[in-house]
Amino acid sequence: QVQVVESGGGLVQPGGSLRLSCEASGFTVDMRTIAWFRQAPGKEREGVSAIYVGDGTTLYADSVRGRVTISKDKDKNTVLLQMTDLKPEDTAVYYCAARWGFVRSEWARQQAYDYWGQGTQVTVSS
16 A cells, blocks of 8 residues: 655644654655645645655755755655754644655645645644
């Protein structure tokens, strides 16, 4: 069964860190683009970051650049999203998505992705 499953969300104070995981099953992430999107209450879903595992290309939204790092776990069929210096505006449900290949101009276009996880809640609050 082809699927991606997110984990690692939770409640964190402003300035804190979290590491989200996107575990893929039924396919290898090696020739895929894996992206993270988020949706805050009352807002549209937006792209946060993406990685084309084939060559390691990484992309980031302006709102998170410098605070977020996307990478592939060396030992697992998993992509990680390390988030630091979290802010209340980072509060959202974070979704992992996967697609075959890589098109730079489409990295944040939801319709470009074939597989989606159920999401993991990230809450940044004191």
